[in-house]
Amino acid sequence: MKIDEDGTITLRIAHYMPNAHYLVKNGIEVWMDEVQKRTDGQVEFEYYPAGQLVSAEEMLSSVQSGVVHVGAFVPASSASAELPLTDVLTVPGFPASSTQVVYDAYWDVLQNELYDLEWKEAGIRPALGMVTGRYQFLINDEPRHGLQDWSGHTIRSVGGAMDFVIQEFGSASVNIPGPEEYEALQRGLIDSAANTLESLVPYRFNEVITTATTNMPIGASVSVLAINQEVYDELPVNVQQAMDEASEVAMQSAADATTAQLTTGVEETKDDVAFYELTDQELADLSPALTRARDRWIAQREKNGDPGQQVVDAWQKALEDAEANAGTAPVGSR
Numbered sequence: 001m002k003i004d005e006d007g008t009i010t011l012r013i014a015h016y017m018p019n020a021h022y023l024v025k026n027g028i029e030v031w032m033d034e035v036q037k038r039t040d041g042q043v044e045f046e047y048y049p050a051g052q053l054v055s056a057e058e059m060l061s062s063v064q065s066g067v068v069h070v071g072a073f074v075p076a077s078s079a080s081a082e083l084p085l086t087d088v089l090t091v092p093g094f095p096a097s098s099t100q101v102v103y104d105a106y107w108d109v110l111q112n113e114l115y116d117l118e119w120k121e122a123g124i125r126p127a128l129g130m131v132t133g134r135y136q137f138l139i140n141d142e143p144r145h146g147l148q149d150w151s152g153h154t155i156r157s158v159g160g161a162m163d164f165v166i167q168e169f170g171s172a173s174v175n176i177p178g179p180e181e182y183e184a185l186q187r188g189l190i191d192s193a194a195n196t197l198e199s200l201v202p203y204r205f206n207e208v209i210t211t212a213t214t215n216m217p218i219g220a221s222v223s224v225l226a227i228n229q230e231v232y233d234e235l236p237v238n239v240q241q242a243m244d245e246a247s248e249v250a251m252q253s254a255a256d257a258t259t260a261q262l263t264t265g266v267e268e269t270k271d272d273v274a275f276y277e278l279t280d281q282e283l284a285d286l287s288p289a290l291t292r293a294r295d296r297w298i299a300q301r302e303k304n305g306d307p308g309q310q311v312v313d314a315w316q317k318a319l320e321d322a323e324a325n326a327g328t329a330p331v332g333s334r
Contacts, residue, residue, distance in 0.1 A: 001066075001069055001231050001234065007042060008041070008042060008043075008044060009042060009043050009044070009235065009239065010043075010044045010045070010046060011043065011044075011045055011046070011069040011070055011231070012045075012046045012048065012053070012067075012068050012069045012070070013028075013032065013045045013046070013047055013048070013068070013069065013070040013071065014047075014048040014049070014051075014052070014053045014054055014059065014062070014068045014070075014071045014072070015028055015048075015049055015050070015051075015059075015071065015072035015073075015225075016050070016051045016055065016056035016059060016072065016073065017049070017050065017072070017223070018049075018050055019049050019050055022257045022258070022261055023130045023223060023254055023257070023258075024049065025257075026250075026253045026254050026256070026257035027128055027130045027223075027225075027250050027251070027253065027254035027257070028072060028128070028130075028225060028250070030246075030249065030250040030253045030254070031127065031128055031225065031246045031247065031249075031250035032045050032047070032246075034242075034245070034246035034249050034250060035239075035242050035243055035246045038241075038242035038245060038246060039238065039239055039242045042236075042238075042239065043239055043242070045070075048068075053067075053068065054067065054068060054071070056073055056074065056077075056078050057078050059071040059072065059073035059078060060073055060078065060079045060082060060083075060122075060124070060226070063124055063226050063227070063228050064122065064123050064124060064228065066228055066230075066231070068228075069227065069228055069231045070127060070225060070226070070227045070228075071225070071226060072128075072130075072223055072224065072225045072226075073223065073224065073226070074221065074222070074223050074224075075087050075222065075224060076090055076158070076159070076160055076221065076222075077158075077159070080160070082118075082122055083114075083118050083119070083122065084118070084301055084304065084306050085113075085114055085117055085118055085301060085306055085307070085308065085311045086110070086114050086118065086119075086222075086224070087160060087161075087222075088109065088114075088311050088312060088315045089102075089106055089131065089219060089220050089221070089222050089315075090158075090160050090161040090162060090219040090220070090221065090297075091161050091219055091294050091297050091312055091315065092161060092162075092164075092165050092217060092218045092219050092290040092293050092294055093217055093287065093290035093291060093293075093294050094217055094219075094315065094316060094319055095215065095217035095283075096134070096217075096319055096322075096323070097323060097326065098259070098326065099131065099133060099255055099258050099259045099262065100255050100259070100326065101319065101322045101323055101326055102131050102134070102220060102319075102322075103129070103131050103251055103252075103254070103255040103258075104318075104322040104325065104326075105315070105318035105319040105321070105322040106129050106131055106222060106315075106318070107126075107129050107251060108318040108321065108322070109311070109314050109315055109318045110126045110129045110224070111126060112314070113310070113311055113314040114126075114311070117306075117307065117310075117311070118306075119226075120229070123228065123229050123230065124226040124227065124228060124229055125226065125227050125228075125229045125232050126224060126225070126226060126247075127225040127226060127227050127243065127247055128223075128224065128225035128247055128250055128251055128254070129222055129224055129251065130222060130223045130224070130225070130251070130254045130258075131220055131221070131222045131254075131255075131258065132196045132198070132220050132221045132222070132258065133196040133197055133198050133220065133258055133259075133261070133262045134196070134216075134217070134218070134219070134220045135158070135162070135194045135195060135196060135216075135218050135219055135220055135221070136194070136195070136196065136197055136212055136213045136214060136216050136218075137155070137192050137193070137194060137212065137213045137216055137218075138185075138192060138193045138194075138195055138200075138205055138209045138212045139191070139192040139209055139210065139211045139212060139213075140185050140188075140191050140192060140208060140209045140210055141191055141192065141210065141211065142210075142211065143211045143274065143276050144213075145278065145279075145282050146282060146285055146286075147169065147170070147285055147286055147289060150169040150170065150171060150286075151169060151170030151171060152170060152171060153169075153171040153172070153191050153192055154171065154172045154174055154189070154190045154191055154192075155169075155171050155172070155173060155174065155190060155191070155192045155193060155194065156173075156174050156175075156176045156181055156184060156185075156190045156192070156193035156194060156195070157173035157174060157175055157176075157194055158175075158194055158195075158221065159175050160297070161219055161293060161294070161296075161297045162194050162218065162219065163175075164292075164293035164294075164296045164297060165194075165218050165219075165289070165290065165293040166194070167293075168289040168290070168292045168293045168296075169286075169289055174189070174190055176190065176193075178195070178199070178203065179203075181193050181195065181203065181205070182203055182204060182205060182207075182208055185205070185208040185209060186207075186208045192209075193205075193209075194218065196220075196221075196262070196265075197212065197214070197262050197265045197266055198258065198261035198262045198264070198265045199265070200212075200265040200266075200268075200269045200273070201264060201265050201268050201269065205269075206268075206269035206272040206273050207272070209273060210272075210273065210274060211273065211274045211275070211276065212273050212274075212275050212276075213275075213276065213277075213278060214266075214275050214276065214277050215277045215278055215283075216278060217283070217290065218290070227243070294312065297312075298312055
């Protein structure tokens with residue numbers, strides 16, 4: 001952190017995403033602008049987007065060491081060893097009525113249980129929790145309904161709890177990076193994939209799938225923006241307050257943008273893809289498999305000495321509270 005004689009504070013901020021990514025434009029850049037505006041220019045940023053300074057895999061350690069003061073990364077893929085509980089968002093079996101509910105619930109858990117259990121010890125503090133739309137199954141085949149329909153397939157997974165879901169469905173999980181998913185579907189290496197509906201347009205998945213679920217409760221992904229805790233503690237109180245206020249504004253902007261991307265993805269591909277909802281009975285029939293996958297995630301964490309059950313319980317309660325605040329029906333595991 002650099003502080004000039006006139007009191008101007010300069011912070012290095014970095015992320016791994018393309019400059020035009022909607023979470024950059026509507027999340028990270030909004031946060032930066034709000035901090036600068038709320039401090040009347042007292043805070044300035046050295047901005048390193050798209051992996052220009054450090055890679056996604058190096059981001060957490062770079063924030064911890066102070067190479068970067070503020071950095072964005074995906075906990076599940078680049079910090080799973082250091083922050084194993086932070087990917088609780090990927091645990092299946094917890095439906096939500098809206099993207100906003102998921103944002104609100106995750107921010108609650110991130111600032112409280114996850115901060116106390118692992119972020120504080122890691123020496124970092126959350127500034128943003130930017131959630132994708134909920135994962136769904138993109139299928140190059142007929143719609144699948146009961147558990148028997150989901151068995152015997154080869155399904156792209158994002159790893160972690162998603163592997164457990166696919167395996168409990170009786171199918172083979174294949175870990176394939178997002179950019180390679182189109183070709184894998186096209187060549188028949190996989191017959192379906194776990195991904196978000198807002199990915200349909202940018203990745204042109206509508207060209208290689210025929211159907212997609214819209215309400216499968218199989219988790220989501222999150223990118224977090226973290227600030228070095230020592231840096232935050234050394235900031236003037238007015239700057240800390242500005243950052244906290246900027247977080248609320250930026251996450252609302254990111255949530256709105258995610259919802260818009262989801263709507264666009266469905267609207268622009270509805271002529272190519274048959275979207276369908278699973279019935280309450282079909283979801284109930286799948287519930288035991290989702291529960292087994294969730295229990296495997298918890299057991300894996302607790303085997304390593306991490307309180308997986310405590311965090312899952314906190315996640316469920318946060319979702320219920322967020323639904324109540326939104327005026328929608330309480331949500332729990334099915």
